[in-house]
Amino acid sequence: MLLSIPNVLTSQQVLEARKILSESAWVDGRVTAGHQSSKAKDNMQVPEDHPAARQVGDMILAALGKNPLFLSAALPLKVFPPLFNRYAGGQSFGTHVDNAIRQVTGTPHRLRTDLSATLFFTGPEEYDGGELCIEDTYGVKSVKLPAGHMILYPSTSLHHVTPVTRGDRICSFFWMQSMIRDDGQRSILFDLDSAIQRISHDHPQNAYSVQLTGVYHNLLRQWAEM
Numbered sequence: 767m768l769l770s771i772p773n774v775l776t777s778q779q780v781l782e783a784r785k786i787l788s789e790s791a792w793v794d795g796r797v798t799a800g801h802q803s804s805k806a807k808d809n810m811q812v813p814e815d816h817p818a819a820r821q822v823g824d825m826i827l828a829a830l831g832k833n834p835l836f837l838s839a840a841l842p843l844k845v846f847p848p849l850f851n852r853y854a855g856g857q858s859f860g861t862h863v864d865n866a867i868r869q870v871t872g873t874p875h876r877l878r879t880d881l882s883a884t885l886f887f888t889g890p891e892e893y894d895g896g897e898l899c900i901e902d903t904y905g906v907k908s909v910k911l912p913a914g915h916m917i918l919y920p921s922t923s924l925h926h927v928t929p930v931t932r933g934d935r936i937c938s939f940f941w942m943q944s945m946i947r948d949d950g951q952r953s954i955l956f957d958l959d960s961a962i963q964r965i966s967h968d969h970p971q972n973a974y975s976v977q978l979t980g981v982y983h984n985l986l987r988q989w990a991e992m
């Protein structure tokens with residue numbers, strides 16, 4: 767499932783986050799890359815343990831915790847503390863796949879990456895290039911979203927970021943382990959939940975929405991891993 771989630775952050779939050787990040791330290795992005803992807807990666811990152819990363823990361827996690835579309839689509843079990851990258855002056859990230867297991871640095875916590883997320887802090891008008899290109903079974907999908915919006919995509923997919931030839935592309939990126947490991951099962955639950963929401967909205971008296979809600983929870987009970 768490839769899903770764009772609009773307005774995860776308000777424009778005010780984006781401005782605040784950009785101010786905090788601009789005053790932060792930026793280091794070579796290869797610090798968090800695996801062996802294979804470090805050869806493809808050319809960008810800058812805020813160090814994982816930098817207070818700016820944790821401050822803006824917490825802002826993102828708080829917003830996602832209240833975002834019904836995100837919660838319904840991702841069914842998150844564990845979310846990696848958000849990281850931050852910047853591309854400028856022709857920087858890019860060649861085709862790679864994200865590591866399957868990630869350890870949160872300095873902690874014993876590990877998670878399986880089922881879903882990858884990129885949240886944009888600079889708008890498409892501020893830079894040229896910098897498309898996130900995701901290869902899935904339907905072909906290559908090119909993504910470049912307004913500031914404050916986020917793309918959610920399967921961590922199993924190959925992906926790359928095209929060179930940024932003008933301006934700065936600043937994003938947050940992170941991963942999550944879902945209660946539903948399988949992308950197909952997670953998509954079914956998301957479709958079912960979306961349909962139930964629409965029925966409940968359009969036909970509040972319809973008794974079958976309760977039955978469908980039961981089906982939803984019984985599938986979740988069958989498939990969820992905690």
Ligand code: NI
Nearest residue numbers: 862863864925
């Ligand atoms: Ni990646």
